[in-house]
Amino acid sequence: MMAEEQRSQASFHFSHNPHAGSLLQGLQELLSNNLLTDVILCVSGKEIPCHRNVLAACSEYFRAMFCNGHRESKENKVAIHEVNPDVMQLLVDYAYTSQVTITEDNAGKILEGANFFRILPVRDACVTFISNNLSAKDCLQMMQVGNMLSCPDLEKNARSCALKEFTAISKTPEFLSLTKDQLITLISSDDLNALEETVYTAVMTWINHDTRKRKKEMRELMELVRFPFMDKLYFLENVDRNEIVRKSCQDILTEAHTCQLFPGEVQSPRTRPRHTSGLREAIVVIGGIEEEDTLHHENEYNDSITMTYSAEPTELSWTTMKQLVDLDVELDPVPVAGLGISDIVMSSNGFSVMLYQPELDSWCDLAPMIHLKRTDHKLAVLYGKVYAIGGREYFHLLTSVEVYDRSQHKWTEGVSLPEPRCDHAVAVLDSSIYVMGGYEETSDGMRKTSTVYRFSPGDSQWQSMSDMPMKGGHITASVLNGSIYAITGKPPHVLCSFTPGDDSGVWTTVASGIRESCGMTTFGGKIYILGGKEGNKGSSEVVCFDPETRSLECVGTMVMGLFDHACVTILKYC
Known part of the structure; x- marks a missing residue:
């Protein structure tokens, strides 16, 4: 009876909302x-x-x-x-x-x-x-306050204002009091809203404010000024003639001269455009295979050309570019190379050589090669000329190198490789072309190789360099910050880096677990690895390798899974 009375007791939860105010x-x-x-x-x-x-x-x-x-x-x-x-x-x-x-x-x-x-x-x-x-008058002071008080939001917001108002803040007394690290944070940013002439002037003003202590910082700071985007006349009159700058930064000035003469051929932190320029890096993916039919030997080929500006691409962030009907996508992959800052030259075979101009979204034919049936070759661009290197005609491997001169609209024979080569990788670094790995000819067919050759215009022959750590065919390579990165080895592949030296250079393995037949290019100061083979299908995964942390991270996806596709990075106005 008592239990029933307890269960039936009424209750009321009272909450007086004005209580806190009272x-x-x-x-x-x-x-x-x-x-x-x-x-x-x-x-x-x-x-x-x-x-x-x-x-x-x-x-x-x-x-x-x-x-x-x-x-x-x-x-x-x-x-x-x-x-x-x-x-x-x-x-x-x-x-x-x-x-x-x-x-x-x-x-x-x-x-x-x-x-x-x-x-x-x-x-x-x-x-x-x-x-x-925030304004140009106080953002540097607030950046200091945010750092001192451990207020990351304030420091970040003040830094954003300083980047936006860099031209104005570079003329303030507070700018001259920045530490070297604080100045580096500003001038290294892609978000810096200023002409490179302004950046250079600001750096020189900061150094000259305390020349005795700061002149030793010139080299490190000048590495962050993006001279290739500077007005040519200003560069010649104000930078190239400055003896102090020339003495400490001769190689940087030489790089700027090369970039101005042959845009798009040099890859360094200084060749990446700031957002204020209107130019943006874009990854272009060409052709490839979606699925391999090993039973009937019929592959499902992709005939599209897609592009993204995104560092973390999704399926929706890719746009389709103008398709070329005559493109022979049944080459794995299609030989491509960047010509200038935005044009792309492609060779589906020796006869069909095309140039795509993204700004016009149009295709045009280039002169056919001398070897009309050249396939499985690679293209490289150096000093404005296109090099078609190695490959094969039917089952015969080639040592042949052809050179295309756009001004003359014709191909000529170049310096041949020391040995026949196909399905290799090529890269251009420090005004030299490197040929790596691929297949070499044997008495009973072909076999993978790890040999590396280097050629500079004017040389009479190719020079042997240090072998790659592993043999590899159907491999790819890209250049980033003075090193060549190549994907090679047995599946799963490894990512190796090559650094030139006084002798024949040094190879280092930096990552493993890379899918075979993937595409690779540079983007945003990092290595991007796209797709690759998973069983008999292509992966849509986009993986990023950060050279600073030496870590691999999945950052996005392509429109579809692909392998044996070509990748190239261009600069495009948007």
Whole structure:
């Protein structure tokens, strides 16, 4: 009977919503009448009566002070030295009212005080207010404040403002007080909104402000000025004639000359455009196989050409470019190379050599090669000329190299390879063409090789270099920051890097687990590996290799799974 009575008892949950406001109002009345106050904050001669429990409830700093047995928890008066009286009063008023008025004049001081006393809502409100009112006059100062107070949001927002207003901030006294690392953070950014002439002038001004201490930093800073995008006349008159710059940065200036004469042929951090230029890097994927039919020897070929600007591409971020009907996609992969900053030259066989111009979205025919049935070759571009290297005619492997001169619209015989080669990789680095791996001819057919050759225009023959760590056929290579990256070996493949040296260079294995028959190119200062073979189908996965961390990360997908496709990076106005 008692159990039934207990189950039937009524209940009512009461919640008085205005209670919190009434409580604050009551605390304000107690404070204004100096009732029950138990501590006085002494700030530069000003005494501010308070309640310990209110301060402790509002501030992590005061909670630690009053709740952990420190002497201040028992003292009637507590000295505060970290803020001025006005800011302390505003923060105490906030504790009792939940309100504070932030202005341009007091925002910085309130931020410092709220950050020190760990009154986080006020700190965050100050960060928002300052971030919304940043300008060229104060963004460098706020960048320093954000760093000093460990406020990453403020530091980030102030840096963004500095990047946007770089031309103006580079003329301020605060700019001259930047540390080298802070200056590097700004001028290394793709988001820097300034002409390269302005960047160069700003760097020189910063160095000349304290030449004795800063002249040793010139080389490191000049590596971040993107001279290839500088006005040619300005470069010749203001940079190339500066003896101090020439002495410490001769190779950088030589690179700039090469880029101006032969756009698109040099790959370095300085050849990547800033966003303000209107140019953006774009990855182009050409042809490939979607699925392999090993039973009937009929593959499902992809005849599309797609492009993306995205560093983390999704299926929707790719756009389809103008398709070439005559493109022989049943070559795996189609030989391609960038010509200039945006044009792409393709050779589906020796007879059909085409040029795609993305800015016009149009195709045109180039002169046919001398070897009309050349296949499984590779293309490279150096000093404005296209090199068709190796390959085969039917089952006969070629040592032949042909060179296309666009001004004469014809191919001529070049310096032949030391041995026949097909399905190899090629790369252009430091004004030399490298041929790596592929298949070599034997008495009973073909076999994979790891040999490497180098050729520079003017040489009478190819020079042998250090072999790759592993043999590989159907391989690919790209150039990034002074090194060649090649994918080779037995499936799963490895990613190796080659660094030229005084002798024959050094190879290093940097990553493993790479799919066979993948595509590779450079993008955003990293190596992008696209697709590859999974069983008898192509993968759509896009993997990024970061040379700084030496890590592989999946960053996106292609429109479809592909293998044996071609990849190239171009610059395109958007």
